Amino acid sequence: MPKIIAVVNQKGGVGKTTTTLNLATAFSTIGKKILVIDFDPQGNATTGLGITDKKKIIGSYETLIGEIRFDEGYQKTSIPNLFLMPASLHLSGAEIELVGLKDREKLLAKALEGIRTFDFIFIDCPPSLGLLTLNALVAADEVLIPLQCEFYALEGLSQILFTIAQVRKNLNPRLDLQGIILTMFDIRSNLCMQVANDVRTHLKDKVYETQIPRNVRLAEAPSFGKPAVVYDFKCLGSQAYLQLAKEILDREGKLAA
Numbered sequence: 239m240p241k242i243i244a245v246v247n248q249k250g251g252v253g254k255t256t257t258t259l260n261l262a263t264a265f266s267t268i269g270k271k272i273l274v275i276d277f278d279p280q281g282n283a284t285t286g287l288g289i290t291d292k293k294k295i296i297g298s299y300e301t302l303i304g305e306i307r308f309d310e311g312y313q314k315t316s317i318p319n320l321f322l323m324p325a326s327l328h329l330s331g332a333e334i335e336l337v338g339l340k341d342r343e344k345l346l347a348k349a350l351e352g353i354r355t356f357d358f359i360f361i362d363c364p365p366s367l368g369l370l371t372l373n374a375l376v377a378a379d380e381v382l383i384p385l386q387c388e389f390y391a392l393e394g395l396s397q398i399l400f401t402i403a404q405v406r407k408n409l410n411p412r413l414d415l416q417g418i419i420l421t422m423f424d425i426r427s428n429l430c431m432q433v434a435n436d437v438r439t440h441l442k443d444k445v446y447e448t449q450i451p452r453n454v455r456l457a458e459a460p461s462f463g464k465p466a467v468v469y470d471f472k473c474l475g476s477q478a479y480l481q482l483a484k485e486i487l488d489r490e491g492k493l494a495a
């Protein structure tokens with residue numbers, strides 16, 4: 239069975255998509271078969287993997303509502319072992335459309351039921367704790383939270399942790415917090431260091447040791463339709479994501495043992 243990982247933070251622009259794409263690619267290079275589900279109507283993960291013409295796309299929305307079969311909703315990418323279920327334009331209406339449906343928070347879980355084709359499925363969530371993110375949390379085994387070390391980060395974090403606890407209690411007892419990733423880290427910023435210390439003090443080993451530095455190559459890569467770890471393997475940002483992938487796999491290994 240695949241391990242399903244939701245990448246979640248209701249705050250915008252904290253590095254969810256960058257983290258999803260680079261981790262997914264790092265995992266794929268060690269021979270794991272990976273699916274990225276673009277579950278954000280902005281479609282950044284789709285663009286970041288080189289798909290720019292979104293008019294004819296079918297993907298996560300159509301799979302979610304059961305209009306197509308799971309295996310019709312994804313496609314190959316230019317990276318071996320890495321597959322993408324893109325975000326089609328229709329996903330932007332989903333939050334409103336789904337409200338009237340029965341079991342509306344379980345649709346993605348149902349669509350992924352019994353799937354054995356992948357080792358890991360990453361779900362890139364939109365910047366909200368709405369119905370799409372809720373569907374991702376109900377379908378997932380684990381949550382990854384990218385966190386940018388800024389003043390409001392802790393406030394936002396307690397909201398996500400509360401939501402995860404609620405989902406675990408009411409909808410998905412399997413759900414586990416895999417970990418928190420400090421992103422866009424700037425060691426020259428006192429505020430950044432202070433917030434990082436606070437987060438580490440409160441959440442201890444739930445925070446990965448690897449920190450993702452602020453790195454311009456990470457920001458440039460999507461415009462070339464490639465994850466940074468492919469676009470510039472050697473840059474500090476890519477190296478940090480490769481290190482993080484290793485740390486996550488080690489943690490998975492310990493959990494399984």
Ligand SMILES: Nc1ncnc2c1ncn2[C@@H]1O[C@H](COP(=O)(O)OP(=O)(O)OP(=O)(O)O)[C@@H](O)[C@H]1O
Nearest residue numbers: 250251252253254255256365422451452453456457
């Ligand atoms: N470590 C980093 N260093 C520099 N730029 C980064 C870094 N991580 C992400 N970025 C850039 O910051 C912006 C936001 O990152 P990203 O799109 O990954 O965040 P997000 O949480 O997915 O945003 P949204 O909430 O809008 O989906 C992007 O332009 C991205 O290229």
Ligand SMILES: [Mg+2]
Nearest residue numbers: 254255278282
């Ligand atoms: Mg995003």
